[in-house]
Amino acid sequence: MEGEIARTGSHIxxxxxxxxxxxxxxxxxxVELFYKNKAHIEEKAGQEMDVKYILDIRQFPASPYKDxxxxxxxxxxxxxxxxxIAECMGGVEPAFTYVKACLERGxxxxxxxxxxxxxxxAELLALAAEKNCNFFFEASVGGAIPIIRPLHKCLAxxxxxxxxxxxxxxxxxILTKMIRDKMQFADALALAQKLGxxxxxxxxxxxxxxxxxxxxxISSLVFGKHVYPKDVYTKGIADIALEDxxxxxxxxxxxxxxxxxxxxxxxxxxxxVMPMFVSYDNLISRVDDVFNAIMVYGDAIxxxxxxxxxxxxxxxxxxxLGDVIDAVKxxxxxxxxxxxxxxxxxxxxxxxxxxxxxxxKVSKCDPQQMFRKLYDFYASQKIAVDAQLSLARLxxxxxxxxxxxxELTEAQCDMLVAQMTTGGIQVINRMPVLN
Numbered sequence: 144m145e146g147e148i149a150r151t152g153s154h155i156x157x158x159x160x161x162x163x164x165x166x167x168x169x170x171x172x173x174v175e176l177f178y179k180n181k182a183h184i185e186e187k188a189g190q191e192m193d194v195k196y197i198l199d200i201r202q203f204p205a206s207p208y209k210d211x212x213x214x215x216x217x218x219x220x221x222x223x224x225x226x227x228i229a230e231c232m233g234g235v236e237p238a239f240t241y242v243k244a245c246l247e248r249g250x251x252x253x254x255x256x257x258x259x260x261x262x263x264x265a266e267l268l269a270l271a272a273e274k275n276c277n278f279f280f281e282a283s284v285g286g287a288i289p290i291i292r293p294l295h296k297c298l299a300x301x302x303x304x305x306x307x308x309x310x311x312x313x314x315x316x317i318l319t320k321m322i323r324d325k326m327q328f329a330d331a332l333a334l335a336q337k338l339g340x341x342x343x344x345x346x347x348x349x350x351x352x353x354x355x356x357x358x359x360x361i362s363s364l365v366f367g368k369h370v371y372p373k374d375v376y377t378k379g380i381a382d383i384a385l386e387d388x389x390x391x392x393x394x395x396x397x398x399x400x401x402x403x404x405x406x407x408x409x410x411x412x413x414x415x416v417m418p419m420f421v422s423y424d425n426l427i428s429r430v431d432d433v434f435n436a437i438m439v440y441g442d443a444i445x446x447x448x449x450x451x452x453x454x455x456x457x458x459x460x461x462x463x464l465g466d467v468i469d470a471v472k473x474x475x476x477x478x479x480x481x482x483x484x485x486x487x488x489x490x491x492x493x494x495x496x497x498x499x500x501x502x503x504k505v506s507k508c509d510p511q512q513m514f515r516k517l518y519d520f521y522a523s524q525k526i527a528v529d530a531q532l533s534l535a536r537l538x539x540x541x542x543x544x545x546x547x548x549x550e551l552t553e554a555q556c557d558m559l560v561a562q563m564t565t566g567g568i569q570v571i572n573r574m575p576v577l578n
Contacts, residue, residue: 158191159191159193159227160225160226160227161195161227162195164216165198165233166198166199166203166206170232173463173464174208175460176464188471192471195211196213196222197212197213198215199212216241219245220248220250227251227467230252233255238256239262239263239267242254242259243267252271254463255280256280257284260283260356261371262372264278264280265369271476275476276470276476282459282462283360284357284360285435285451285453286458287451287459289462289465292480293439294306294361294365296479298444299479302443304442305404306362306404307402309453310353310357310358310437311400313349314348314349314379315434316340317335317380318331318388320335321398322431325389332345349379349380350379351379351380352379354402354416355375356372358375358415362412366404368482368485369482369483370414370485376416376417376493378418379400379416380398380418383398383418390542390544394502394533394535395423396421397428400419401427402414402416403415409492411489411490411492412491413491415497417575419575419576420546422576433453434450434451434452435452435453436449437449496552499550499551500549500551500575501551501574503559503560503572504544504570504571505545506542506569506570512567513534513545516563516566516568517545520563521549524555524558528548528549533546542571556573
């Protein structure tokens with residue numbers, strides 16, 4: 144019924160109507176969860192709400208919402224009753240074109256589309272501010288885990304120096320199976336695909352691209368300039384062998400795919416995605432299966448961890464609808480959720496400057512020879528070594544793994560690897576230790 148109204152206390156408000164773009168896994172989850180919890184959602188929004196349109200080029204004749212489905216964006220753009228949009232299409236296009244058109248008409252958009260935000264976030268946020276509406280993206284990072292809103296609201300009093308965590312559930316499931324069940328990487332990946340945790344083409348997950356987009360969004364929000372995925376060092380887990388996982392356990396830690404951003408001493412920031420050795424002293428090492436965890440480091444809070452399901456139909460739908468409720472309630476742009484565009488990447492530090500202790504796995508050799516090469520390197524760099532070196536190997540005569548006794552930059556680690564190779568010791572794998 145056109146022109147419906149809702150009475151809240153002494154105020155009369157027009158019913159808030161929104162559209163859902165995309166009726167796939169997340170989009171259908173948004174619609175289903177909305178109608179399941181409609182009364183509760185309306186109470187939180189302070190007014191009645193309804194889904195007026197669902198955009199999808201496919202037909203869904205058996206769906207109870209089939210009468211709401213449209214194949215063109217035009218009815219949504221032209222309908223003044225639609226004031227909010229839930230974008231659940233994925234990919235940059237046509238999502239960018241549709242979202243831009245909605246914002247230009249003053250319709251607030253809430254999205255789960257990490258690729259869109261990572262590539263076009265600065266432009267869309269600026270457009271939303273110009274048109275006095277909002278571009279929300281809580282669901283683009285961490286699924287059901289609230290992280291975007293805490294970063295720009297709850298933790299706003301902090302000087303945040305870094306963020307690090309597990310931002311991809313698929314790779315965490317694979318590594319968990321390797322750790323717990325001694326599965327080879329290929330077998331763990333096949334199981335993830337069978338259970339629906341990994342796509343038929345798992346490249347975006349296992350090569351770290353998904354986590355890269357998410358750390359770009361976090362970096363942009365925390366440090367105020369748009370960080371593009373092309374500028375972020377990204378390495379996935381395809382080179383992690385079962386042996387690495389087992390050796391890491393003997394050294395007192397777990398292998399995790401970590402997305403991180405650190406502010407350097409000179410003010411530049413260093414975002415990266417790569418497998419890391421995470422000590423059992425760190426809570427992130429205990430985050431298993433498809434769960435995500437995000438650690439935020441600030442001067443007032445020291446460190447705070449956010450934990451939960453990082454993906455899935457209803458966890459992601461929960462975050463999208465939370466943003467839709469905010470969009471309905473906010474009559475003006477939320478300016479704290481914004482960042483500046485960036486024309487160059489001079490504010491980013493190269494991966495060579497990243498500093499941490501290092502996990503190294505070397506080919507079978509005489510441990511004493513390896514020790515000599517390692518300490519010769521430290522002497523050549525004039526680095527004092529006080530800590531005792533611990534090493535691990537699964538059985539005598541096999542490959543050896545150890546943690547460097549001090550922090551090194553990635554560039555220094557390159558030099559160490561080269562010096563060991565020259566001395567006849569092959570470095571098979573390496574990864575930083577999460578600080």
